[in-house]
Every structure is written in structure tokens, then in C-alpha cells.
Amino acid sequence: MAQFKAIAAVSKNGVIGKQGDLPWRIPGELKWFKKITMGHIIVMGRKTWDSLPGALPGRENWILSRSNLSSNSCHVFNSFDQIEKEAGDRTIFIIGGGEIYSSFISKCEELYITEVLQFIDGGDVFFPPFKNKFECVEYLEENEQFNLGRWVRKKKKN
Numbered sequence: 001m002a003q004f005k006a007i008a009a010v011s012k013n014g015v016i017g018k019q020g021d022l023p024w025r026i027p028g029e030l031k032w033f034k035k036i037t038m039g040h041i042i043v044m045g046r047k048t049w050d051s052l053p054g055a056l057p058g059r060e061n062w063i064l065s066r067s068n069l070s071s072n073s074c075h076v077f078n079s080f081d082q083i084e085k086e087a088g089d090r091t092i093f094i095i096g097g098g099e100i101y102s103s104f105i106s107k108c109e110e111l112y113i114t115e116v117l118q119f120i121d122g123g124d125v126f127f128p129p130f131k132n133k134f135e136c137v138e139y140l141e142e143n144e145q146f147n148l149g150r151w152v153r154k155k156k157k158n
């Protein structure tokens, strides 16, 4: 069975996107994103795909879309079921955006959450609530711009 993880950068007021793009440019955060996802399959929604200049190198770019999108640089799937079938037992990183996180966070056992230490006005895409179901087990970096935490799904109590 595939192992699903999600990775996201979230402002202090829960924003992840604004007008089709990230609301910030934080090179140190992007380095972590690259390091954590490199070599893996990344799954994203079509709107996040549209926000990128092209496929992210060194990773299989898998796009979810209900329309007949086609591209030489990515694989397009019409449903998450198709993704699960194709994934086999590999590790899959869900990389956004808001619609995809909200729909599929329930599939994830682990989250890499960068808390961006800013309040963003006018954000239009938000990360879903997760702190009731996940606990932070380590911080990979803490600095004046962001904290990067690794969260794992809380064990169910008997």
C-alpha cells in the first residue's frame, strides 16, 4: 500500500495561497520542500500545477484534474482512486493546494508543516484543520521566518 504524506507552508492565520500563488517567497523554506520531496512522487491539484513554471525536477509530477488536461511533463489523473492504484507501495507527497489537502489529508499518516511566521491579509486558500488528528514529533528547523515541524497521525485510543 502506498504511504501518503503531505507537505505545506501555512501562515499564522492558516493561509496557504493568495490569487493563485504563494503569498511569500522564502528561499530557505523552498530548500526544505525540495530536500523532503526529492526523488518521490508529488501529487498536486490542477490549479497548483498552473501556478508552477513547469514540472518540478527530480520528482514524478502527478496532477489531479477532472478535465482533459494533457502534458508531456506530468501524469494526469482524474481521480484519487487512480492515484492509489498507480502508486503501488511507493511514498507519495501531496503538495497542494487547498482543495487537494482538504480532500485527501485523511489519507495521510505524516505531515510536514512549515509555519510561516506572518499574518497574511486577503489570503483565499487555507489549510484544513489538522491539530486534533496529528501531533508534532519534531522540529526540523526553527528560525525568525518559519518553523518546520513533522507531524504524525495520533494513535487511536482504545
Ligand SMILES: NC(=O)c1ccc[n+]([C@@H]2O[C@H](COP(=O)([O-])OP(=O)(O)OC[C@H]3O[C@@H](n4cnc5c(N)ncnc54)[C@H](OP(=O)(O)O)[C@@H]3O)[C@@H](O)[C@H]2O)c1
Pocket (backbone or CB within 6 Å): 007, 008, 009, 010, 015, 016, 017, 018, 019, 020, 021, 022, 044, 045, 046, 047, 048, 049, 051, 064, 065, 066, 067, 077, 078, 079, 080, 095, 096, 097, 098, 099, 100, 101, 103, 125
Ligand atoms: N502554501 C503551500 O504550501 C501551497 C502548496 C500548494 C499550493 N498552494 C496554493 O494553493 C492555491 C491553489 O489551491 P486550490 O485549492 O485553489 O486548487 P488545487 O487544490 O491546487 O487544485 C484544484 C483542482 O484540482 C482538481 N481536483 C480537485 N479535486 C479533484 C478530484 N477529487 N479528482 C480530480 N481532480 C480534482 C480540479 O482540477 P480541474 O478544475 O482541472 O478539474 C480542481 O479545480 C494556490 O494559491 C497555490 O499557490 C500553496
